[in-house]
Amino acid sequence: xxxxxxxxxxxxxxxxxxxxxxxxxxxxxxxxxxxxxxxxxxxxxxxxxxxxxxxxxxxxxxxxxxxxxxxxxxxxxxxxxxxxxxxxxxxxxxxxxxxxxxxxxxxxxxxxxxxxxxxxxxxxxxxxxxxxxxxxxxxxxxxxxxxxxxxxxxxxxxxxxxxxxxxxxxxxxxxxxxxxxxxxxxxxxxxxxxxxxxxxxxxxxxxxxxxxxxxxxxxxxxxxxxxxxxxxxxxxxxxxxxxxxxxxxxxxxxxxxxxxxxxxxxxxxxxxxxxxxxxxxxxxxxxxxxxxxxxxxxxxxxxxxxxxxxxxxxxxxxxxxxxxxxxxxxxxxxxxxxxxxxxxxxxxxxxxxxxxxxxxxxxxxxxxxxxxxxxxxxxxxxxxxxxxxxxxxxxxxxxxxxxxxxxxxxxxxxxxxxxxxxxxxxxxxxxxxxxxxxxxxxxxxxxxxxxxxxxxxxxxxxxxxxxxxxxxxxxxxxxxxxxxxxxxxxxxxxxxxxxxxxxxxxxxxxxxxxxxxxxxxxxxxxxxxxxxxxxxxxxxxxxxxxxxxxxxxxxxxxxxxxxxxxxxxxxxxxxxxxxxxxxxxxxxxxxxxxxxxxxxxxxxxxxxxxxxxxxxxxxxxxxxxxxxxxxxxxxxxxxxxxxxxxxxxxxxxxxxxxxxxxxxxx
Amino acid sequence: xxxxxxxxxxxxxxxxxxxxxxxxxxxxxxxxxxxxxxxxxxxxxxxxxxxxxxxxxxxxxxxxxxxxxxxxxxxxxxxxxxxxxxxxxxxxxxxxxxxxxxxxxxxxxxxxxxxxxxxxxxxxxxxxxxxxxxxxxxxxxxxxxxxxxxxxxxxxxxxxxxxxxx
Numbered sequence: 088x089x090x091x092x093x094x095x096x097x098x099x100x101x102x103x104x105x106x107x108x109x110x111x112x113x114x115x116x117x118x119x120x121x122x123x124x125x126x127x128x129x130x131x132x133x134x135x136x137x138x139x140x141x142x143x144x145x146x147x148x149x150x151x152x153x154x155x156x157x158x159x160x161x162x163x164x165x166x167x168x169x170x171x172x173x174x175x176x177x178x179x180x181x182x183x184x185x186x187x188x189x190x191x192x193x194x195x196x197x198x199x200x201x202x203x204x205x206x207x208x209x210x211x212x213x214x215x216x217x218x219x220x221x222x223x224x225x226x227x228x229x230x231x232x233x234x235x236x237x238x239x240x241x242x243x244x245x246x247x248x249x250x251x252x253x254x255x256x257x258x259x260x261x262x263x264x265x266x267x268x269x270x271x272x273x274x275x276x277x278x279x280x281x282x283x284x285x286x287x288x289x290x291x292x293x294x295x296x297x298x299x300x301x302x303x304x305x306x307x308x309x310x311x312x313x314x315x316x317x318x319x320x321x322x323x324x325x326x327x328x329x330x331x332x333x334x335x336x337x338x339x340x341x342x343x344x345x346x347x348x349x350x351x352x353x354x355x356x357x358x359x360x361x362x363x364x365x366x367x368x369x370x371x372x373x374x375x376x377x378x379x380x381x382x383x384x385x386x387x388x389x390x391x392x393x394x395x396x397x398x399x400x401x402x403x404x405x406x407x408x409x410x411x412x413x414x415x416x417x418x419x420x421x422x423x424x425x426x427x428x429x430x431x432x433x434x435x436x437x438x439x440x441x442x443x444x445x446x447x448x449x450x451x452x453x454x455x456x457x458x459x460x461x462x463x464x465x466x467x468x469x470x471x472x473x474x475x476x477x478x479x480x481x482x483x484x485x486x487x488x489x490x491x492x493x494x495x496x497x498x499x500x501x502x503x504x505x506x507x508x509x510x511x512x513x514x515x516x517x518x519x520x521x522x523x524x525x526x527x528x529x530x531x532x533x534x535x536x537x538x539x540x541x542x543x544x545x546x547x548x549x550x551x552x553x554x555x556x557x558x559x560x561x562x563x564x565x566x567x568x569x570x571x572x573x574x575x576x577x578x579x580x581x582x583x584x585x586x587x588x589x590x591x592x593x594x595x596x597x598x599x600x601x602x603x604x605x606x607x608x609x610x611x612x613x614x615x616x617x618x619x620x621x622x623x624x625x626x627x628x629x630x631x632x633x634x635x636x637x638x639x640x641x642x643x644x645x646x647x648x649x650x651x652x653x654x655x656x657x658x659x660x661x662x663x664x665x666x667x668x669x670x671x672x673x674x675x676x677x678x679x680x681x682x683x684x685x686x687x688x689x690x691x692x693x694x695x696x697x698x699x700x701x702x703x704x705x706x707x708x709x710x711x712x713x714x715x716x717x718x719x720x721x722x723x724x725x726x727x728x729x730x731x732x733x734x735x736x737x738x739x740x741x742x743x744x745x746x747x748x749x750x751x752x753x
Numbered sequence: 754x755x756x757x758x759x760x761x762x763x764x765x766x767x768x769x770x771x772x773x774x775x776x777x778x779x780x781x782x783x784x785x786x787x788x789x790x791x792x793x794x795x796x797x798x799x800x801x802x803x804x805x806x807x808x809x810x811x812x813x814x815x816x817x818x819x820x821x822x823x824x825x826x827x828x829x830x831x832x833x834x835x836x837x838x839x840x841x842x843x844x845x846x847x848x849x850x851x852x853x854x855x856x857x858x859x860x861x862x863x864x865x866x867x868x869x870x871x872x873x874x875x876x877x878x879x880x881x882x883x884x885x886x887x888x889x890x891x892x893x894x895x896x897x898x899x900x901x902x903x904x905x906x907x908x909x910x911x912x913x914x915x916x917x918x919x
Contacts, residue, residue, distance in 0.1 A: 723798035725801075738794055751812045
């Protein structure tokens with residue numbers, strides 16, 4: 088504290104600037120009063136207010152004043168430093184001042200927008216401004232550290248978002264590693280038959296992109312793999328990836344699938360996860376014919392050889408490439424990347440959570456994803472819409488908003504369900520002749536060609552009933568209802584309660600965060616919103632950035648979204664990663680800590696506190712040293728140092744104590 | 754006192770979670786009491802117990818500390834260190850007669866703008882009900898008492914060397 092205090096005999100000349108932000112600040116805060124008040128504080132050489140400080144003339148004014156009035160410190164009271172700290176640092180630099188001789192006061196997010204009492208809010212802004220003026224005196228000239236950026240990128244998740252991001256980056260010449268948890272890339276889109284509103288076949292537009300990923304010289308595809316651990320910082324991440332055993336050598340298998348025919352199980356008898364359990368598979372399987380990579384794998388839960396070691400291994404025998412390896416173990420690989428794109432997608436709402444709709448109780452109740460497989464030509468019924476007992480449904484009811492817009496489950500609108508329900512209605516009609524009923528709360532069709540698609544459905548003879556379905560029951564009240572499922576609903580347009588007998592019920596389940604979204608976000612050190620989707624840095628201006636630099640998000644892991652929006656966002660995330668990489672270096676905030684050697688007693692209190700092992704003790708001198716490259720600037724050591732010899736740049740004891748004093752002075 | 758008592762509360766918010774949550778509260782135009790002034794730190798682990806004591810000593814009626822939820826710290830585990838330190842500090846504060854909600858530690862994630870509002874409003878009301886702490890005034894009183902006591906001891910004690918335990 089002492090060396091700094093001495094300098095304070097002559098106070099440095101402070102320039103204070105308060106922003107109106109139009110009426111955002113000036114509407115609540117008496118800006119002129121604050122300006123006048125601060126002008127009277129010791130050391131303040133210039134105090135001004137201006138309509139928009141962040142505008143070019145505002146910044147120019149600051150730069151001019153620094154030169155003209157020989158300002159040595161700068162304080163700007165405006166919005167959150169998360170928004171414009173960098174802007175005003177640049178303005179300081181333009182005026183010839185070290186950018187870190189600057190302190191920002193957050194009087195918009197933390198005052199004008201959240202307070203209604205104008206006098207009290209103005210007084211608070213005076214307190215905060217006084218504190219900043221007091222603190223900024225203790226600031227030091229600092230430099231940003233430049234560190235090189237590793238040009239390689241990791242993309243996590245091989246759905247349409249991850250595929251598009253990986254291809255964009257690879258086409259730009261970057262080396263991309265695409266990690267996918269499942270055995271094949273393609274994600275949810277690979278399950279769909281057609282895509283709205285154009286009804287083009289999902290496979291026809293997706294599979295060429297999947298093949299492009301596999302064959303791209305700049306993409307390394309690691310399917311059936313998961314990210315275990317992430318270390319490092321922007322531009323320099325070290326990632327550990329777990330590669331799960333397929334028991335088949337990926338480099339040897341050509342995907343001829345002869346082994347599947349040769350398996351000792353003559354009939355497929357285990358539930359096929361890819362087909363939502365509607366079809367059956369053998370212990371040796373491939374998810375679907377265009378799976379990428381086109382490599383079979385063994386299910387250790389059902390394969391006799393893997394379970395007991397006592398199978399005649401006819402699959403391996405028939406393989407002329409000798410690709411089978413029953414001893415394969417999971418292995419771990421480490422890669423270095425500069426940027427990471429997270430595209431881990433969503434989970435469909437579990438329809439069993441709404442027991443009133445009878446999913447899991449009545450065989451005639453399906454989820455929308457099951458119907459996607461059912462109407463799919465490569466699905467378990469080859470595209471035929473039939474019930475579990477093989478009969479054709481005469482009437483089908485589609486329930487919108489299952490697990491969406493519901494205070495009991497998920498409050499949000501899942502955005503895609505109205506459109507995919509319309510699509511499924513069209514497809515069911517096309518594939519069966521059944522009467523189709525849509526039960527909706529509001530019909531939400533914003534998007535290019537979406538409303539037109541709705542209009543088209545209206546003219547196709549699909550029935551639309553506005554109302555949330557109360558329940559689905561097999562309790563018949565009329566002979567017509569006998570043996571069928573009855574949907575009870577209040578038709579809010581007609582104004583009465585109806586009972587509609589159907590044979591098949593489709594539950595349009597909403598989109599939820601992945602079950603392990605919380606674990607994943609911790610692994611990547613990013614945040615989640617209250618509903619559990621990954622949190623973007625700014626909802627409007629940084630929608631694909633996260634609070635951790637160098638980690639970007641794309642697709643439905645951020646919020647429910649459809650394919651066009653997902654692809655657009657994936658492109659944006661790739662562009663952000665490119666911008667980072669092509670700059671070649673990043674500038675790191677200089678808020679790291681250092682030890683003042685003369686004051687350090689070598690007590691080692693700080694050493695075990697550092698989460699990055701950045702602190703060591705030089706044994707001969709008995710002094711702690713902080714490795715500035717490893718230090719990430721949390722300041723936990725500075726708070727613990729008994730002698731106060733650890734200084735955290737921008738958050739030194741002097742700076743914080745003077746801020747406390749300033750806030751509380753009267 | 755004729756003037757209505759308005760509590761003065763100093764808050765230390767970590768940059769990544771609670772400060773961001775306070776920004777979110779602003780963007781969402783939530784309304785809360787203007788009694789809390791926020792000081793930004795990178796991590797709640799930067800908060801030296803001395804900061805809290807200093808704030809009280811300079812006249813704060815309450816001190817609020819906000820960090821990321823356990824397990825969510827941007828710096829892996831800074832908030833655990835905060836928790837340990839602050840539990841210790843709470844004991845010390847009790848010894849000084851500062852308790853019952855004048856010091857509060859809250860985990861508020863970047864998405865919990867609503868919680869910033871609730872915590873600030875609750876704490877302001879609580880401290881308002883407790884009344885002014887006026888530690889600076891109390892310190893003066895305590896100093897005076899101590900001086901008087903010392904004078905008394907010096908006067909009545911035999912002319913032997915008095916050893917002060919400090």
